[in-house]
Amino acid sequence: MADNVDQQPIETSKNGTENEGRDVVLSARDVTVGFGSKVVLDKLNLDIYRGEILGFVGASGTGKSVLMRTVLRLLPRRSGTIKILGQDFDELDEPERNALDMRLGVLFQQGALFSSLTVKENIQVPMREYLDLPASLMDELAHLKIRMVGLAADAADKYPSELSGGMIKRAALARALALDPELVFLDEPTSGLDPIGAAEFDELIANLRDSLGLTVYMVTHDLDSLFSVCDRIAVLGKKRVMVEGTIDDMLAYDDPWVQAYFKGKRARSIVPQEDAPAARAQHDSGK
Numbered sequence: 272m273a274d275n276v277d278q279q280p281i282e283t284s285k286n287g288t289e290n291e292g293r294d295v296v297l298s299a300r301d302v303t304v305g306f307g308s309k310v311v312l313d314k315l316n317l318d319i320y321r322g323e324i325l326g327f328v329g330a331s332g333t334g335k336s337v338l339m340r341t342v343l344r345l346l347p348r349r350s351g352t353i354k355i356l357g358q359d360f361d362e363l364d365e366p367e368r369n370a371l372d373m374r375l376g377v378l379f380q381q382g383a384l385f386s387s388l389t390v391k392e393n394i395q396v397p398m399r400e401y402l403d404l405p406a407s408l409m410d411e412l413a414h415l416k417i418r419m420v421g422l423a424a425d426a427a428d429k430y431p432s433e434l435s436g437g438m439i440k441r442a443a444l445a446r447a448l449a450l451d452p453e454l455v456f457l458d459e460p461t462s463g464l465d466p467i468g469a470a471e472f473d474e475l476i477a478n479l480r481d482s483l484g485l486t487v488y489m490v491t492h493d494l495d496s497l498f499s500v501c502d503r504i505a506v507l508g509k510k511r512v513m514v515e516g517t518i519d520d521m522l523a524y525d526d527p528w529v530q531a532y533f534k535g536k537r538a539r540s541i542v543p544q545e546d547a548p549a550a551r552a553q554h555d556s557g558k
């Protein structure tokens with residue numbers, strides 16, 4: 272690694288010391304992903320710590336979804352290592368991979384529910400894939416997840432076409448939680464929701480993190496989510512994680528995109544920049 276020093280992600284020194292000794296649940300090292308001659312991610316490094324909500328941001332087309340899909344083994348990488356919950360999928364046999372997959376939950380953009388299945392049946396898809404449970408128990412578990420995400424009990428027998436955008440997101444979250452995962456991947460969970468629906472969804476994610484002890488990896492463009500529920504933020508730029516840390520670290524980071532994003536007009540409407548830490552503390556205590 273020594274000959275690579277100038278290529279490592281730029282992290283704040285504060286972040287480096289604060290995270291020492293924390294339990295890393297996802298670790299990406301020198302991950303390179305490309306398509307043909309195009310390199311999208313180049314020796315990217317990222318750590319996600321147990322129990323945190325990490326917001327992953329970056330300009331459109333920088334590779335946020337590509338990284339998530341690579342971590343989930345839906346896309347191949349050219350080099351680098353990825354460890355999830357301390358295990359490298361490449362070193363596991365099939366039963367071990369299945370066991371690790373069961374500890375992960377995924378909410379894809381747009382929810383990605385099966386349109387021909389009811390909400391209950393959608394939630395039961397991972398149960399059928401990984402577990403061998405009697406139908407009555409699967410029904411009970413599906414109803415539990417439906418309650419957990421704040422949907423009414425009668426949503427169970429509805430089809431996705433009968434649900435609002437917010438209900439679809441909640442149903443998709445219920446499916447992501449079907450197997451009681453430890454690490455949950457959320458790809459733009461609040462996109463398409465109105466501000467009130469988005470704030471409620473953020474609150475749900477924070478509550479579930481607290482009550483279930485989840486770790487959350489959330490790709491988002493939603494500044495409200497970043498300010499209100501994310502413990503740390505990682506910014507993707509220049510094909511790697513350019514900076515990771517708290518909102519304060521973002522506000523202090525000297526990069527044109529980061530400055531424009533976190534200090535731009537929309538950000539200013541959420542947190543007054545001249546007193547960002549105090550304003551955020553007030554914002555948090557009002558949640």
Ligand SMILES: Nc1ncnc2c1ncn2[C@@H]1O[C@H](COP(=O)(O)OP(=O)(O)OP(=O)(O)O)[C@@H](O)[C@H]1O
Pocket residue numbers: 306311329330331332333334335336337338
């Ligand atoms: N399967 C693929 N084949 C070829 N190129 C791809 C493929 N998937 C993604 N890309 C390219 O990789 C780059 C990053 O795409 P990605 O969808 O990860 O961006 P993103 O940061 O998630 O963007 P957005 O914020 O708009 O969702 C884009 O240039 C995209 O065209």
